[in-house]
Amino acid sequence: xxxxxxxxxxxxxxxxxxxxxxxxxxxxxxxxxxxxxxxxxxxxxxxxxxxxxxxxxxxxxxxxxxxxxxxxxxxxxxxxxxxxxxxxxxxxxxxxxxxxxxxxxxxxxxxxxxxxxxxxxxxxxxxxxxxxxxxxxxxxxxxxxxxxxxxxxxxxxxxxxxxxxxxxxxxxxxxxxxxxxxxxxxxxxxxxxxxxxxxxxxxxxxxxxxxxxxxxxxxxxxxxxxxxxxxxxxxxxxxxxxxxxxxxxxxxxxxxxxxxxx
Amino acid sequence: xxxxxxxxxxxxxxxxxxxxxxxxxxxxxxxxxxxxxxxxxxxxxxxxxxxxxxxxxxxxxxxxxxxxxxxxxxxxxxxxxxxxxxxxxxxxxxxxxxxxxxxxxxxxxxxxxxxxxxxxxxxxxxxxxxxxxxxxxxxxxxxxxxxxxxxxxxxxxxxxxxxxxxxxxxxxxxxxxxxxxxxxxxxxxxxxxxxxxxxxxxxxxxxxxxxxxxxxxxxxxxxxxxxxxxxxxxxxxxxxxxxxxxxxxxxxxxxxxxxxxxxxxxxxxxxxxxxxxxxxxxxxxxxxxxxxxxxxxxxxxxxxxxxxxxxxxxxxxxxxxxxxx
Numbered sequence: 001x002x003x004x005x006x007x008x009x010x011x012x013x014x015x016x017x018x019x020x021x022x023x024x025x026x027x028x029x030x031x032x033x034x035x036x037x038x039x040x041x042x043x044x045x046x047x048x049x050x051x052x053x054x055x056x057x058x059x060x061x062x063x064x065x066x067x068x069x070x071x072x073x074x075x076x077x078x079x080x081x082x083x084x085x086x087x088x089x090x091x092x093x094x095x096x097x098x099x100x101x102x103x104x105x106x107x108x109x110x111x112x113x114x115x116x117x118x119x120x121x122x123x124x125x126x127x128x129x130x131x132x133x134x135x136x137x138x139x140x141x142x143x144x145x146x147x148x149x150x151x152x153x154x155x156x157x158x159x160x161x162x163x164x165x166x167x168x169x170x171x172x173x174x175x176x177x178x179x180x181x182x183x184x185x186x187x188x189x190x191x192x193x194x195x196x197x198x199x200x201x202x203x204x205x206x207x208x209x210x211x212x213x214x215x216x217x218x219x220x221x222x223x224x225x226x227x228x229x230x231x232x233x234x235x236x237x238x239x240x241x242x243x244x245x246x247x248x249x250x251x252x253x254x255x256x257x258x259x260x261x262x
Numbered sequence: 263x264x265x266x267x268x269x270x271x272x273x274x275x276x277x278x279x280x281x282x283x284x285x286x287x288x289x290x291x292x293x294x295x296x297x298x299x300x301x302x303x304x305x306x307x308x309x310x311x312x313x314x315x316x317x318x319x320x321x322x323x324x325x326x327x328x329x330x331x332x333x334x335x336x337x338x339x340x341x342x343x344x345x346x347x348x349x350x351x352x353x354x355x356x357x358x359x360x361x362x363x364x365x366x367x368x369x370x371x372x373x374x375x376x377x378x379x380x381x382x383x384x385x386x387x388x389x390x391x392x393x394x395x396x397x398x399x400x401x402x403x404x405x406x407x408x409x410x411x412x413x414x415x416x417x418x419x420x421x422x423x424x425x426x427x428x429x430x431x432x433x434x435x436x437x438x439x440x441x442x443x444x445x446x447x448x449x450x451x452x453x454x455x456x457x458x459x460x461x462x463x464x465x466x467x468x469x470x471x472x473x474x475x476x477x478x479x480x481x482x483x484x485x486x487x488x489x490x491x492x493x494x495x496x497x498x499x500x501x502x503x504x505x506x507x508x509x510x511x512x513x514x515x516x517x518x519x520x521x522x523x524x525x526x527x528x529x530x531x532x533x534x535x536x537x538x539x540x541x542x543x544x545x546x547x548x549x550x551x552x553x554x555x556x557x558x559x560x561x562x563x564x565x566x567x568x569x570x571x572x573x574x575x576x577x578x579x580x581x582x583x584x585x586x587x
Contacts, residue, residue: 001383010381021369083364090328091382092353254332257280
């Protein structure tokens with residue numbers, strides 16, 4: 001397990017170093033969620049605290065989700081472009097741990113985006129964001145980040161089978177942002193979309209955060225701890241499926257010689 | 263426990279077929295047999311060369327032996343481990359050094375590149391920094407270790423590739439055209455490092471297009487052509503393939519392709535090779551007819567401007583050209 005943790009941490013670190021060395025990543029990760037939140041706050045500038053909270057949480061979640069999705073899409077495309085993929089694949093580390101480290105770094109970078117949105121909302125728009133229980137809020141936030149990382153691993157395994165990861169990345173950003181109820185509760189969405197929404201860990205994460213932040217929030221009516229339970233369970237399921245898919249993908253890649261093509 | 267610890271590599275009837283398809287509605291399937299049942303072995307401490315023209319199957323062979331590709335049939339053992347079943351055990355014990363510009367994280371420093379690969383190879387954290395310092399010192403990059411790789415020269419990048427390939431202190435190193443694209447000085451430095459690794463007890467499997475390099479470095483050479491090994495021996499033994507051959511070297515300007523074709527069609531001509539250096543062409547003609555064939559050569563090249571004609575000692579390149587012709 002020590003070797004796996006070293007791979008995970010090393011990949012997390014390298015991903016961070018590459019991120020900060022290339023300023024263009026700031027556009028989808030910082031500017032886009034900030035603009036989205038700013039627009040929402042301008043719309044709801046005279047609204048009550050709950051709506052402002054929704055706008056800020058929504059903007060933050062958008063940043064975290066966007067970052068995770070881009071991270072998953074580019075986790076190995078980046079190596080394809082650099083010519084480092086064969087070297088990475090030839091190491092004794094399992095690909096899933098490498099991708100997990102990179103995915104975790106994307107989720108943490110998403111948290112930075114969320115904090116930036118929060119600071120801008122409070123200082124720039126004077127948004128009133130009284131969080132009732134900061135400790136449970138923080139717990140829900142950390143677990144949502146873990147869930148996003150696990151989703152990143154799951155998506156990356158699928159992206160590996162195609163050379164069009166960027167198309168999938170762009171196509172999946174908005175649907176899941178809406179389906180997870182980041183900006184508004186999923187109760188407002190059509191009924192047929194609920195199974196998708198409920199299968200997404202971040203749906204439960206954002207609900208738990210709203211429970212922790214707003215005492216009057218009723219949400220999906222399960223309460224904070226049931227939300228956390230489903231969030232953790234879905235994260236474990238994502239990771240289990242992701243691990244299994246990665247084993248299949250690695251075997252397929254060695255058989256078909258397809259992984260390093262681009 | 264490895265099955266055959268006496269040999270670093272054992273390859274038996276290894277074969278690899280690639281399948282591809284084109285078109286959406288009316289698919290055309292292509293089948294290419296890149297490696298057609300090759301067999302060879304490599305001893306510990308040996309520097310084994312694999313040479314052959316483009317598309318001969320060298321890189322596919324290396325990819326199978328480094329576990330990046332599974333063979334279609336046949337078996338191979340690397341460090342005693344099976345290349346299909348014991349993937350992780352093989353990866354722990356080997357290093358990979360490919361030539362070319364790519365294969366490094368350009369936006370981070372040389373040290374960070376090595377640190378990352380040390381983590382992926384599971385180099386213990388207590389030994390990691392010492393190992394990186396030693397390697398940077400060995401390849402002469404200690405002073406530039408904190409700089410971004412994008413600012414390195416081509417030769418420095420290749421030296422970093424070598425350090426990266428040695429990060430896990432491998433017993434066996436695979437080198438795929440490590441001097442390709444390097445200037446003569448950088449290529450000489452790289453060859454010196456390769457020799458140094460063999461002196462330190464490493465086993466190396468090297469592919470190269472440069473016959474003088476294979477001649478200088480390799481203990482034994484396998485010549486691969488069309489997916490098959492057509493000869494396997496020491497460089498001096500391979501040169502004996504052309505001991506009965508006279509090599510006529512012509513320096514000329516304006517030799518047309520048709521002239522070369524006419525030379526190739528002459529009876530007793532085994533190979534004709536033309537190299538272009540600026541405007542000047544160097545034509546090497548292998549013939550069994552001895553120096554008397556000079557008259558035929560000059561006659562066939564009479565439309566070109568001939569600067570010099572001389573008889574040369576056959577080299578490994580001549581043997582190679584005869585073997586792959």
